[in-house]
Amino acid sequence: MIIHSTRFGDVECPEEKILKIPSGIIGFPASTRYLILDHDRDVPFKWLQSLDQEELAFVIVDPVWFKPDYRVTIALDEISELGRVDERELVMFVMLTIPSDDPSRMTANLRGPVVVNAGTRIGKQLILREEFPTRAPVLHDVPALPLPVGHCISLVECHR
Amino acid sequence: MLVLTRKITEGITIGPNIRVIVLEIKGGQVRLGIEAPHAVQVHRDEVYARILEENQQAALTNAGTLPPFIQLQDLVKKKA
Numbered sequence: 140m141i142i143h144s145t146r147f148g149d150v151e152c153p154e155e156k157i158l159k160i161p162s163g164i165i166g167f168p169a170s171t172r173y174l175i176l177d178h179d180r181d182v183p184f185k186w187l188q189s190l191d192q193e194e195l196a197f198v199i200v201d202p203v204w205f206k207p208d209y210r211v212t213i214a215l216d217e218i219s220e221l222g223r224v225d226e227r228e229l230v231m232f233v234m235l236t237i238p239s240d241d242p243s244r245m246t247a248n249l250r251g252p253v254v255v256n257a258g259t260r261i262g263k264q265l266i267l268r269e270e271f272p273t274r275a276p277v278l279h280d281v282p283a284l285p286l287p288v289g290h291c292i293s294l295v296e297c298h299r
Numbered sequence: 300m301l302v303l304t305r306k307i308t309e310g311i312t313i314g315p316n317i318r319v320i321v322l323e324i325k326g327g328q329v330r331l332g333i334e335a336p337h338a339v340q341v342h343r344d345e346v347y348a349r350i351l352e353e354n355q356q357a358a359l360t361n362a363g364t365l366p367p368f369i370q371l372q373d374l375v376k377k378k379a
Binding site for chain 2: 146147164165166167195196197198214215216217219234235236237239242248250251264266273274
């Protein structure tokens with residue numbers, strides 16, 4: 140199928156790559172279907188592009204890239220909407236806020252990660268009880284490049 | 300809005316499996332105990348509002364704002 144995107148134009152993507160987020164990203168309840176698009180093969184960032192609002196897209200990253208000790212605890216019934224969960228198939232990404240005047244000050248929202256069941260391709264944005272920052276500096280903590288590309292995100296990626 | 304008056308140790312029941320109990324009232328603050336299934340997310344208003352605001356900020360990123368690999372290397376060097 141072809142999806143329309145304000146930032147990237149028309150993107151061809153097989154239907155089985157669609158990621159469903161039934162309760163939406165908080166603040167954007169009208170978008171429940173997304174695609175994950177590559178940004179640049181060699182950076183760990185991806186785009187989470189809405190299929191329901193062509194102007195809506197987020198930059199996402201595997202949090203382990205810049206916070207290797209980032210761990211969250213989730214009760215299984217908290218994510219019951221993801222369908223039958225095999226823990227090995229749970230993956231996670233966080234969204235980035237990138238100031239247009241200084242991208243080096245990009246921050247990641249560690250308090251509201253998105254967890255995805257790679258088996259069912261259903262995801263949900265969590266609000267963690269742990270006091271993680273919503274604006275954690277990203278490049279601050281990155282030791283050096285080149286970097287491992289987020290293993291978790293590759294499970295749901297799609298090329299443009 | 301439904302308005303109810305409760306004393307300490309008294310509570311309210313919402314639906315079949317949510318209970319909110321007043322535990323303590325002190326100096327203009329109320330401590331509440333909340334019993335709810337895990338599937339029901341319970342948050343302080345301001346935490347929810349912060350996530351929502353951050354999502355709105357994150358959605359403003361333009362395709363050109365995110366640096367490609369080469370520039371990202373420079374950014375990381377600058378920070379180091």
